[in-house]
Amino acid sequence: MPNSPEYDSIPWIFHTNENPVFNKATPNEKIMAKFTYTATYRLDSDFPCPQFTQPSLSKPFPFEKKTGFVIAIYSHCENVRTLYMHRLMKHIRVDSYGKCLRNKPRLPEGFDKIQPLIGKYKFTLVFPNSDCDYYTTEKMFNALSSGSVPVWMGTDKIDEILKWGNLKNAVIMVRDFKSPRKLGDYLTWLGNNKRAYNKFLSWKYEGFAFPKNYLNSPIGLWWEGWPLYCQVCMRLSNDKGLKRQLPADRCDGKQRRTLEKWIRE
Structure with a gap:
């Protein structure tokens, strides 16, 4: 990201599908503070885009x-x-x-x-x-x-x-x-x-038998809503002048620690 005052007045989007263990920028507070939005695998991201896309309904092997x-x-x-x-x-x-x-x-x-x-x-x-x-x-x-x-x-x-x-x-x-x-x-x-x-x-x-409110959920919007960059354009058109600093994102690995304890006992 350029260090120039002219870039301070425009929003920046942090886009990644890698987790904080392998993406050293995400847990870095100074880096994340430069961004306005996130487009990541997290469902609480501004623009969720996980690699888990809607699965196929093709019939399985018997x-x-x-x-x-x-x-x-x-x-x-x-x-x-x-x-x-x-x-x-x-x-x-x-x-x-x-x-x-x-x-x-x-x-x-x-x-x-x-x-x-x-x-x-x-x-x-x-x-x-x-x-x-x-x-x-x-x-x-x-x-x-x-x-x-x-x-x-x-x-x-x-x-x-x-x-x-x-x-x-x-x-x-x-x-x-x-x-x-x-x-x-x-x-x-x-x-x-x-x-x-x-x-x-x-x-x-x-079939999936999704309820109606599924379409308003983050995963519903990702699977069946507007394409990612259309969502970005619509959000930016409504958030002109918005400036905020994003928090760092760290991975606690809580479940892995529990499982590690189980398999070492």
Whole structure:
């Protein structure tokens, strides 16, 4: 950002989809004080734009045709998620295609080739590299769109996205299990129980069933509202002369610390 007085009279937008652990500007108070608006993955951002876009309603592989059990695709081996997956692998089979604990060959390139592979697995580990408020990744979209049930280990604020309509019954939360063993036991049971398993995919057949007020929510506006830069233009046209300093954003990783304690006991 130029250090010139002429730039002080215009609004600046901080646009990123990286979390504070890997984006050193976000937790820096001096840097953030120069900006007027945020356009980030956070749902409480001025212009929310998370990588988790609205999943596809394409029909999943039938239960009987799912040949895989659990799939994981990670190449950044963050300590807690890697340790958790390592412990989970002691109890169930996890096919890891990324660099972390890899036991399968390299993935094909392109989502159009990866999606059918994910869809053949009953479960997908969706463990973001950091536990930061509102931080989600495209891996949640990939799992849901492919028809593989996501197993989520990340921000509790994922509830603000999944609370709408049938999506609230589409994801398994790691936080609900006191150990990797207990999660593994549950996945083993669910993976052998067609009726219980298919309840997690009912939204694929019944639709999202979003309530009317969903369209006024941050995720509703992102999924089905005006495009991002149209929102920016409309906001700027109404906020002429607005000047404010944004606070720093830090990642506390509260859930990760809890999970780390569980898996080290």
